[in-house]
Amino acid sequence: MWATMEPDVYGGDTHDQIVPRWRIYADGDKDADHETGPLELLPSRFPPGTKVTVEEPVCPDCGALREPHWQDNEQTYGGPCDCGFDWDGWVLDQFS
Structure with a gap:
């Protein structure tokens, strides 16, 4: 799984605002989902040794x-x- 902060550059009522959102991918997905809320990583969903990196x-x-x-x-x-x-x-x- 990985996510990129990929803003909606056509956001807002006038379609000219940059609105922050995450584009989230998971292995096996054909397309990504968009999320404007916070990312949530529940430790119970990952095996021991999982690492999270932010670039x-x-x-x-x-x-x-x-x-x-x-x-x-x-x-x-x-x-x-x-x-x-x-x-x-x-x-x-x-x-x-």
């Missing part, structure tokens, strides 16, 4: 992690990297 994208220009911004007490990921790389353009290119 975050890094800037292709400078190698920095994408840093969150806070707006109205909500964490967002909009805006460019400190080096000027266009993260929002990258999201639209990758997921539209």
